[in-house]
Amino acid sequence: MADSRVVSSVRSWAGGLVPERGTARTLALLTMVQAVGFGLFLSASTIFLRRSVGLSAGEVGVGLSVAGLAGLLLTVPIGRAADRWGARLPLVAVYALLAVLFAGYTMVSGLVSFVLIASAISICETSSTPLRMTLTYEAFEPAARVRVSAQMRSFFNVGIVFGAAMASVAVAMDSREAFVAVMVVTAACHAGCALIAARVPARRPQVPSDGRDPVRSRSGLRDLRFVSLALLCGVLELYQPILTVGLPLWIMDHTEAPTSVYSILLILNTVLVIALQVVASRAAETATGAATLLRRAGLLLALGCLVFAFSEATSPMVAVPLLLLGTAVLVWGELSQAAGSWGVSLHLPPPGRQGDYQGVFALGRGLQQTVGPFLVATVVVSNGQPGWWGLAALFVLAGVACPPLTRAAQNRRSDLALAGR
Template sequence: MPKSLLSKNPLPKTSVTPLGMLRDLVPGPGAARRVAFLMFAQSLGTGLFLTSSAVFFTRTEGFSTGQLAFAMSVAGLCGFLCSMPVGRIADRLGPRTPLAAGYALLGPLFLIYPFVDDVAEFAVVAALIGICETGAGPLRGALIHALFGADASRVRAQMRSVFNLGFTGGAAMAGLALASGSRSAFVVVTSANAAIQLGCAVIAVRLRPPAGTEPAPAASAKRSWAAVKDRRFLLATGLSGVLEFYLPVLTVGMPLWIVHRTDAPGTLTAALTALNTVLVVFLQVAGSNGSDTVRGSGRLLVRAGVLLSAACALFALSGSGDALWSVLFLVPALVVLTLGELAQAAGSWGLAFALPPPGRMGEYQGVFALARGFQQFLGPALVTVLTMRLGAIGWLTLAALFLVAGLAAGRAFTRDTPTPPAPAASADAATPKE
């Protein structure tokens, strides 16, 4: 493990008091705060854009929902396919320069976005944006690891809280553009986002790891597929992807269930989504305790599987009574789901940081990004079919899926005996350990 930027000034242990938890949300001075500003700016632009783009292209440009879905699927597929090559680029050039280049490219792409007038042009621009945005994930992960070393998991927990704050703020600002519904309003949105992305590029350029702490670039092209040959790491990726199905449960399954299969008011969806955001912002840092080791991350994934399973059972029960009965089960279901989300996020990035051997962090982060692609590709359709067609039985099926994935993660990773990581030169010959 390279020396951490914070190794001379270790971060304090996570507090369990309300005031201490608030203090834990504030990153330390220096690189941590610059990364936090980067994440806040990027999430502000993401929330601003994503909340308004679909409405603009369907209402103002006249695209059908099918055309929009096709173009966005193409964009998602392109991003998915590019995550591994981007990770290998990070190992050869370092993550900072490619990350800054991606943000710099997003600037002009967002500027031209509102002026595309057919589906083919839209798909091309959306695909380029998808490549840049999806590729930014493993690049940010590799950069955070290079900057903070052993403290990377805790810093990433802070960044997740910051991301939720920025995304919520961007979504609220997008409401003004949605109220107008005009092309000029969307041009303002995309221009603001373009400026934000260019600002992110400047910040990324300045996030230079201290001399001597950045891992040496991978030298051998023969080892460029080490991550996809690492069965243990692929198991971590797959189980993390399954447990990340909490996201379509939150964004697709829960709203549809509330509106179509319970007597609860539809406005409860917005209230529960807001509650989820608040809980993630304030509890993610505390919920990441233990994610700095393989064993601790495995325990977090077990906890995630159990909690997510319990949440699905509560959702199933919410559809069998009147409005009050539904609310009495939906609120605790959301809280338990969020606690499972916190554990899943921390356990997943803990394994993503702890398992890769030295010099291969970018490549491994690129492979780990496949878990998010898997969830994005299959999750919404699976959750919709199970919950809307099978009702309570579908929820219990999801509960079983989460529980099995969590227990499998426990069996695979909580019995780990800490050993030094395999040297970079033998990354293909040995399974990396904690």
């Protein structure tokens, strides 16, 4: 009897990972193809810029920072365009432009051309996420939106693994031709994304109940409760630079663990996200449940920081298990943050304003991407254990603030609906 329950649970878990036929499976494929290109580019681009183009490490850092800021500029206007014409057309255009821009990377010859192309890519990539979320909102009923988003994220991580594996071949070849091939394949992936996105059935944007033109309505930037939630979700998303910047620096400079353990931590992160994201997202089917997940994320991320802090100056026999445990806790916080973010961003926007509000919500992620690596490297890691304690306190405060802010945002939406605004 117990064995049958276990088998049934495993089948249910495995079945939840696979999107249903139709639009859900198309969006999962879209996400995976984009992730293959993203994994390729992310794993090889810095080496390409250093060795083939000749940029210094400082020039690469400055260029990426400028590009990150540029990516924040147009997400809200593009989101408002999605409210008028639907998300599919702008998303197809963004992917098509990315294909051209990544191909143009092969012609980068110096800092100026690098900054220009990187900034244009950042604008398109930053806009693609809110457009995909708006498309998900348009394509599915409320009960399915978070589940489909979770499945897309699992497929995204599968694509990242494939892309990084392909990039490792180019890095091993260490030639300009190999890196040019990486850029061409990345461009081809995004061209494929444009074709896949074009296959998603077009749906008319939702019309507000009061009949007002959503494009002429007040910008979501004036909804301070929602903006605050977006920024708090950006704070909770600092798990990203912890994984990509903080942990390798921490392992090298503050622990006795072998640097090779970092690869194991990345594999652990990827496997857990692929396997558990759908399961971890089930509580985010309401705004209240999503806010609870965000609070849980803050507490789990804080706990992960404390575990990392205790690995300082310990023997490898102690440091490695602590790093593995801290990563597992951090990943559970990551899963909760991702699901909670989808929930509040999908449930709280007023009718007909999904694109605008998704663009606003992307600002929190964009600020994290711009400030996060510097914060984690220079404030957290450089200060040792006190740095981790400070970041843990920040996570707790951000997580605990999400439920009351979500309730305030829900009350405001109800008041506006009653007033007919």
